[in-house]
Amino acid sequence: MSGYGLELNGFHWRTMEHCFQAMKFEGSKDFYKTLNCGSPKQAKDLGQLRAEPIRSEWEVVKENIMYQGLKMKFNKPELLRLFFPRARKSLLKTLHMINTGVIDPMGTEKIVWGNC
16 A cells, blocks of 8 residues: 555655655755655665664654654545455454453553554
């Protein structure tokens, strides 16, 4: 699903990976280099290079950047039509776990993207 771009903070991002990695370098030349690179893998590689230091508040803002980006990405009806049938079983299982008390959505345990 990486072929669906998104609009966030006044920029068009080819993929969520481009957005997430570039935002590490907001305000620097590496920001634009990552924004304009060719593939999600290149964006990830650029985000890991650390030729320039990442922004000082990265640990504080990174989850919100991911949340806002995914919210914009999945706001597209055509992407929801592709995603929902694939995720339906997993979503129903998660809802069942919440309803039966296995998962406490208001609890202290944090669910991180990729671990759920």
